[in-house]
Amino acid sequence: MATKLTSRESDYSKWYNELVVQADLAQHSDVKGCMVIKPYGFAIWERMKDVLDQMFKDTGHVNAYFPLFIPKSYLSKEAAHVEGFAKECAVVTHYRLKNAEDGSGIVVDPDAKLEEELIVRPTSETIIWNTYKDWIQSYRDLPLLVNQWANVVRWEMRTRLFLRTTEFLWQEGHTAHETSDQAVEEARKMLEVYADFAEGWMAMPVLKGVKSANERFAGAVDTYCIEAMMQDGKALQAGTSHFLGQNFAKAFDVKFATREGGQELVWATSWGVSTRLMGALIMTHSDDAGLVLPPKLAPIEVVLVPIYKGEEQMAEIVGALQGVADQLKAAGFRVKLDDDDSKRSGWKFAEYELKGVPVRLAMGPRDLAGGTIEVARRDTRSKEIVPMDGIQSHVKGLLEEIQTSLFDRAEERRTSTTTSVDTWEEFLAALEAGGFVEAHWDGTSETEDLIKKETKATIRCIPLEGNEETGKCVRTGADSSQRVVFARAY
RNA sequence: CGGGGCGUGGCCUAGUCCGGUUACGGCGCCUGGUUUGGGACCAGGAGAUCGCAGGUUCGAAUCCUGCCGCCCCGACCA
Structure with a gap:
């Protein structure tokens, strides 16, 4: 253990990988893209989980558990949703193994093929809404405020410990409401919960905002997010909260009897944070000597x-x-x-x-x-x-002072690396320097795609607290009503 | 899926080009002793189907063929 960490300056990415392993947080498993979360790392996650769980309960939510396996047909019921997730689903096709005829080991028994294949949940909207259909009959059943702590699987091409693993742990809240306004209010409320947690417990300052259409959750009407800034100048999405409109209610036919005796589709939200928060926590505070933890989350x-x-x-x-x-x-x-x-x-x-x-x-x-x-x-x-x-x-x-000082230091770093630009040259220079870049954008997907292609930067969010200020799009020169926040991101 | 790297005791690694007795070294582990204000030292010890499968050879970690796996960098994503 006499080994020194690679410094952040010489290779940030390597520093992170070494830190996670050497601080005993996690290790690579023998399965590609998966990790073993070690007891010390899990103790930090448990702290996060305990605090968040209490925050959810304090805002009226209850926990439940839905299955890991989802019938393949469910996923296709919501068009945008299937479009977004189909490419990264693990599929269960068989339910039995047997000894190979030639004694070479164990093989999948071809006679044990499932009639309907199951997918391993990448998220649970579909199976939950299929269940909510039976739970909700009347406005008296609303709002329905349920959370679950679970593992999910997304078959990503490239993975990194905590930041993006094939299997990860998270919580997903799924709520149903009478009106659109109530659902939007719920989505925003949970965004506030996330922001309070990030800033008050993780000592990690976050920007609150709305995602552009390009970055929106598959199946959502609006995606709200908290965005944090890492020490290498790259942004990290730390939590999302979605206003799902009536998209899933429509797909799964979830109607309720209104106060007036009519039948209406319910309005929905979902929201989640994952073990990715571990990565955010590590990259926000740690230094070349190792991990630095905010006291409130330190095991x-x-x-x-x-x-x-x-x-x-x-x-x-x-x-x-x-x-x-x-x-x-x-x-x-x-x-x-x-x-x-x-x-x-x-x-x-x-x-x-x-x-x-x-x-x-x-x-x-x-x-x-x-x-x-x-x-x-x-x-x-x-x-x-x-x-x-x-x-x-x-x-x-001292512990209180450390907690405060970690937040202040992180906020100072974020502020000092956030730049506001008006020309394309300034925009490019600011991206190169790292940090958030506030710039005008013409509001089109095409322009965002173009910018992403040219610079690898994406719109992290359209800030909720953004001041209305008209200007000209930094790329196309078209009219813009508000600055949005760009950055290169994890 | 492309590009690169790697697979040798629990971990890191030498040896591979140019085949040759018993596979180098360090960390860690065990035993004993001396130590102890910033990753101690000495002595002894245990621990390896050299990723897998074939092949060439008197002889393979080393050469050939095939396969598998992982990591890193890019295109998709939280």
């Missing part, structure tokens, strides 16, 4: 490391640290006392820095004698010696 907020010579001193110092650990635990902090005698303290320092533990407390014989303790913070890599008295409130304050 371990404070690690305590004893420094000692001999068994007698070890017992004394570990005993003193145990007291500190107990005190911090009682105050509600996630704490680990590492009294493993087989690793030296220096090794532990490096290890917990690599793993992004926000605060480290170290105590040696000098501290024990003087009633002090060494406090190191991961984000700035600074150390100080403080009195043992009042350590709890000191740690509390």
Whole structure:
């Protein structure tokens, strides 16, 4: 483990790949494009999941679970949806294996062919709306606010740990409403939940906006999104929330009896965030020494490391640290006392820095004698010696400061790399420099395609808080009513 | 699907061009000892169908043929 990470500057992509593996977050599985999420990585995801789950419940949602397998015919019921996902579906065709006649191993039994092939869900709209059809009869059944935590499979050509894997974990909310306005309100509300989570817990500033038609979810009327900026100047879509109109209600014939006694199609939303958030979290804060975690999501907020010579001193110092650990635990902090005698303290320092533990407390014989303790913070890599008295409130304050400071630093980086341009030359230069580029666009798919082809940049979003400002499209010179945000993206 | 790279103890790797006894080294692991304020040191030890299948040869990690897998870079996507 004496290996040094590749620096971000020399090869950002390599830095990321090495960090994920070395910080013990995940590893490649033997199946192409899939990953094993290791216990430490999963602990971070569990934190995210727990917090989000509570946020969903606080906004009136309940959890349920729908099947992994979807009859192939369901997918084709909504035209845009099938168009969007058909190219990346895993298909189950058989249900049995048998020993090969020639003894060469095990083969698919051709006699066990499924009558209707099943697809492994790339998302669950179709099977859920097919089910909602039976759940919804009256306006009294609405709104229907359901979420599920699940795995999904999308057969992508190119994958990267957490950012894009063939199988990934996520949550998908699927709601049904009486009116269009209520559904739009729901989609926007969940976007706010995502934004609050990203900024308040991940310490990751996000832009809220609407996707252009090109970037819209297959089957949605509108796709709302939060977009984050990574340290290499590339944008990352961190969460999406869709207003689905009546598209799925139409496709699956989901009608309800209105207050007036008529029959109407319901209005729908869906919204999701995935293990991709892990990638966002890593790339937002981490440095060349390894992972940097915001305290609120860190599985371990404070690690305590004893420094000692001999068994007698070890017992004394570990005993003193145990007291500190107990005190911090009682105050509600996630704490680990590492009294493993087989690793030296220096090794532990490096290890917990690599793993992004926000605060480290170290105590040696000098501290024990003087009633002090060494406090190191991961984000700035600074150390100080403080009195043992009042350590709890000191740690509390420090953790809050780290959380705030990580957000501020990320926001400052985003702000300083966001540029507003009016000419094509400026546009190209800004893209080259990295970051968000605010520019006028004539509103057509053709122009967006053209720009993407020429520059690899896409419209990340049309900001919700964008100020109305007329101008001329940066590419075609046609009229534009608002600046949109471009960037190269993950 | 194109382009590139790689497959050798758990991990990284030398050896492959130019075939030759027992497959180099490091990390990690086990045992014992000395150590301990930033990834300790010494001694001993365990651990390998050299990706798979054929072929050439007295002899293959090395040469030939075929296959499989993974990673990276591009076209599709969260």
